[in-house]
Amino acid sequence: MIYNTYFQRFFTFMTNTFKNLIPFIIIFMPSHVSAKWYEHTFNTMGTRSHVEFWLNADKDKSVNTGTNEKAAHLIGQVVAEMKRLDQSMSPYIDSSELSLLNRDGGTKEVSVSKELFSLLLEAENISVMSKGAFDITYASIGYKYNYREKIRPPQAVIDMALPLINYHGITLNGTKSTVKFVNSAIKIDLGGIAKGYAIKRCINILKSQGVKFALVSAGGDTSLLGDRNGRPWLVGIKHPRAEEKNAVHIPLENEAISTSGDYERYFIEDGKRYHHIINPKTGDSARKVVSVSVIGKDATVVDALSTTVFVKGLDDGMAFINTMPEYEAIIIDNNQRLHFSKGLQQ
């Protein structure tokens, strides 16, 4: 008992004394220890990607021989993984698995990789959960828009093609890992979920090689491993109408956050904003809100949910997120007011 009390006092004394010195200890660490942050920004999946991680040369023997080489190797793996997924899931690459599926899915059962099949299943789950607000067959009309060229399909074309937007039109055969569309005019696109999946894969690559603190982002999707070495990461949510500004900063650790905004790809015609998030019920851009961020552990689901809540809008979207305790949302409405889901309100 006495020993315990003395020990506790000693411990408290030591902790209080050294607490304030810790920052200096880190600052004056000998240079050969070389624990530090590494980062790299690159273009992939049609967007800007970023990777950032901490390598502690002291604790991880495998990096003592050359932390820089290990960092370069890790960065190389992250870039390669993003590129691999782009090659398989991009609608802009004719040889991608996705393009081949869109070409043949309406006429025959197409064999796809286990990876693409799993992602299609995840997309289908979110479609069911969201009652069709998230629907990868949105592309049956979505591909008729060209935001850079300010082209949109005429209303008559939208009316004709609208029945094609229906996730029930995709048959997934798990035993054979094949996919079939009920109609050859059905097209699918994974733009609302693939980046989340990609950053999740990259974080897992870093984690499997001993990294404890990391951030990987692709466009508006970010996944975090641990904290920022003792402090939370501060993730900015873009101001929807002021390009260089953030509307809010959120402290996070070990979470993923995805933002869907109507400012990412759009054009304005007769005062109306046509942008890349399509309401499957209308074939037109979703216009109930201007930005939605979703926070949760699973980067793939978080990515799909941000698109989903954007389509659903403030009331339905918030009610939907509030039924899922493991996910939170921050919505910016058309008057640029911020709204927080239940778990973020304190």
Ligand code: AMP
């Ligand atoms: P995000 O930025 O994650 O919201 O994703 C937007 C992307 O999701 C768009 O560029 C499209 O590729 C895709 N998308 C648009 N509308 C939908 C929808 N209703 N369901 C699923 N994906 C969609």
Ligand code: MG
């Ligand atoms: Mg998303």
